[in-house]
Amino acid sequence: MEHSRAELAVRARGVEMAFGETRALRGIDLDVPTGTVLGLLGPNGAGKTTAVRVLSTLLRPTAGEVEVAGIDVLREPAKVRERIGLIGQAAAVDEMLTGLENLTMFGRLHGMRKAAAKGRARELLTRFDLDDAADRIAKEYSGGMRRRLDIAAGIVVRPSVLFLDEPTTGLDPSSRLAVWEIVRELVADGTTVLLTTQYLDEADQLANDIVVIDHGTVIAHGTSDELKGQVGGGRVTITVEHAAQLDLLTGVVRAVAGAEPVVTAGELRVTAPFEGGARHLPELVRAIDDAGITLAGLELRPPTLDDVFVHLTGRSTEDADQEQGA
Amino acid sequence: MNRFFADTSVMAWRNLRRTLRLPEMVVFATIQPVMFVVLFRYVFGGAIDTGSTSYVNFLMAGIFVQTVAFGSFGTALGLVDDLQRGVVDRFRSLPMNHGAVVLGRIINDISINLISIIVMVIVGVIVGFRPTGSPLELLLGFGILVLVSFSFSWIGATIGLSLRTVEAVNSGGFLWMFPLTFVSSAFVPVDSMPGWLQGFAEYQPFTRMVDAVRALSLNQPAADHVIASVLWCLAIIAVFLPISMRQFRRAALRA
Numbered sequence: 001m002e003h004s005r006a007e008l009a010v011r012a013r014g015v016e017m018a019f020g021e022t023r024a025l026r027g028i029d030l031d032v033p034t035g036t037v038l039g040l041l042g043p044n045g046a047g048k049t050t051a052v053r054v055l056s057t058l059l060r061p062t063a064g065e066v067e068v069a070g071i072d073v074l075r076e077p078a079k080v081r082e083r084i085g086l087i088g089q090a091a092a093v094d095e096m097l098t099g100l101e102n103l104t105m106f107g108r109l110h111g112m113r114k115a116a117a118k119g120r121a122r123e124l125l126t127r128f129d130l131d132d133a134a135d136r137i138a139k140e141y142s143g144g145m146r147r148r149l150d151i152a153a154g155i156v157v158r159p160s161v162l163f164l165d166e167p168t169t170g171l172d173p174s175s176r177l178a179v180w181e182i183v184r185e186l187v188a189d190g191t192t193v194l195l196t197t198q199y200l201d202e203a204d205q206l207a208n209d210i211v212v213i214d215h216g217t218v219i220a221h222g223t224s225d226e227l228k229g230q231v232g233g234g235r236v237t238i239t240v241e242h243a244a245q246l247d248l249l250t251g252v253v254r255a256v257a258g259a260e261p262v263v264t265a266g267e268l269r270v271t272a273p274f275e276g277g278a279r280h281l282p283e284l285v286r287a288i289d290d291a292g293i294t295l296a297g298l299e300l301r302p303p304t305l306d307d308v309f310v311h312l313t314g315r316s317t318e319d320a321d322q323e324q325g326a
Numbered sequence: 327m328n329r330f331f332a333d334t335s336v337m338a339w340r341n342l343r344r345t346l347r348l349p350e351m352v353v354f355a356t357i358q359p360v361m362f363v364v365l366f367r368y369v370f371g372g373a374i375d376t377g378s379t380s381y382v383n384f385l386m387a388g389i390f391v392q393t394v395a396f397g398s399f400g401t402a403l404g405l406v407d408d409l410q411r412g413v414v415d416r417f418r419s420l421p422m423n424h425g426a427v428v429l430g431r432i433i434n435d436i437s438i439n440l441i442s443i444i445v446m447v448i449v450g451v452i453v454g455f456r457p458t459g460s461p462l463e464l465l466l467g468f469g470i471l472v473l474v475s476f477s478f479s480w481i482g483a484t485i486g487l488s489l490r491t492v493e494a495v496n497s498g499g500f501l502w503m504f505p506l507t508f509v510s511s512a513f514v515p516v517d518s519m520p521g522w523l524q525g526f527a528e529y530q531p532f533t534r535m536v537d538a539v540r541a542l543s544l545n546q547p548a549a550d551h552v553i554a555s556v557l558w559c560l561a562i563i564a565v566f567l568p569i570s571m572r573q574f575r576r577a578a579l580r581a
Contacts, residue, residue, distance in 0.1 A: 053415075056419050057418075057419060058415055058418050058419060078421060081419060081420055081421040082421040084419065085419075086415070086416060086419035088412045088415050088416065089412065090411055090412035091412075092411060092412035092413045092415060092416040093413075094340060094344070094413065095411075096343070096344040096347045096348065097340065097343060097344070101340075101343065105336060105339075105340055106420070108332070108336045109333060109336055109417070109420050109422040110420060110421060110422075111329065111332075111421065111422075137347065153416070154416075
């Protein structure tokens with residue numbers, strides 16, 4: 001995080017946001033160096049969307065400082081809006097307008113003249129492979145097409161900073177890959193990107209730096225490798241046949257691995273850091289066998305961002321989602 | 327200022343285009359007042375005493391003003407729909423004039439109202455409406471309707487941006503219009519109401535607007551009503567324009 005202010009496309013310090021009693025953000029610091037991608041990671045309700053809304057001028061924070069593209073967001077929001085693109089969770093295009101009409105409209109709302117806006121719209125439709133759908137209303141688009149149109153609408157004037165709030169949620173795998181490709185191209189063109197995601201592999205794929213937030217605070221930041229390094233060596237994941245043996249298994253794993261396992265009761269699964277690696281695996285298997293536990297599966301693997309998340313929050317991302325949905 | 331006009335025209339263009347692609351909205355907005363005309367003219371009309379003026383001549387001004395007032399419901403629905411779909415968030419992130427988002431919608435709704443009124447005039451004439459005002463008076467009456475439409479749309483905008491969900495607007499966004507339009511001179515002479523109700527009916531804005539349009543269409547003295555209507559419209563705009571813009575800015579706060 002040792003960047004001079006001039007090199008930062010986004011700089012946030014001590015950002016707090018309260019909605020009445022609810023404190024959605026409790027003092028967030030963010031640095032996004034120009035030309036890089038920051039992945040903002042966290043479960044539903046962690047404060048990701050609120051953070052994006054503050055950074056993109058939609059919400060005025062209760063406290064803190066925010067600079068985007070070198071401009072103070074609180075003092076000159078209008079100027080910031082000229083330099084950013086915001087692509088929210090919902091594909092915010094006009095369903096009753098065609099692809100061409102949508103992009104032309106957004107160009108004009110950026111102050112472009114009609115002919116220029118139309119030309120730029122055509123260019124973007126071609127680039128995002130929407131030429132054939134240019135004159136169809138967006139309502140008839142597939143989810144992936146609508147998302148591409150949505151992203152195109154966000155980059156009509158080539159923003160210096162692009163905010164993407166869960167850009168691939170609800171998309172099929174091939175549309176997801178298409179969106180990833182678009183993001184990579186934008187970054188190659190010099191755009192700084194801040195994206196939120198619940199998909200850890202998405203952050204792994206796209207982001208230079210990752211910030212994990214939960215309950216409105218930053219609980220970790222670093223590169224993907226740095227974060228994985230924090231959770232140590234490999235992870236062992238063991239599943240059992242019978243729920244009754246889950247406690248017994250947890251005890252055995254705790255003793256052999258020398259670390260506190262994470263239990264996912266619903267899936268009869270126990271996961272724990274396993275520093276020793278494959279050499280110590282027979283020892284673990286023997287201990288499990290001696291305890292009379294019936295194994296359903298056992299896997300040793302390098303750490304993933306999911307492990308980082310569990311390590312940091314004590315919950316898996318799925319659990320965190322369920323908690324939010326409840 | 328140039329920017330404001332440019333953005334407003336883009337937003338008006340966008341909304342009008344939507345309307346053209348959903349013509350059933352306009353059709354429904356017009357069918358309802360047509361039903362009111364037929365219902366009141368033939369079902370209730372015979373029981374309502376309007377003195378020397380024929381009931382259909384009395385009725386039509388009420389129908390016109392009610393039509394444009396109900397039209398403000400479209401403003402509420404349109405804006406809350408944009409809000410829920412995240413379109414308002416996107417507009418708010420653009421370097422555009424934010425008032426243009428609301429005004430563009432209102433221009434669309436006034437246009438729909440104008441179409442409805444033209445249809446109403448035709449239907450009225452078919453069922454016996456015979457306006458006797460001079461062309462200038464009729465034109466002024468039309469102008470009053472546009473102003474009423476414009477001012478009520480700001481109430482609609484405030485409601486849409488405050489209620490935040492399409493469901494809420496659909497179930498409660500038009501309730502206020504019933505006492506306002508029915509406890510007025512729109513369908514019956516106010517002096518036929520019980521005394522305690524007359525006080526409200528006589529002085530509330532809707533009655534003055536109906537009276538103004540009625541007097542202009544029937545070549546009766548209209549100046550007082552016209553002035554009162556214009557003042558009421560300006561007052562409504564003065565109150566609801568700033569509130570709706572404040573609600574627009576706050577739109578993201580609770581979402």
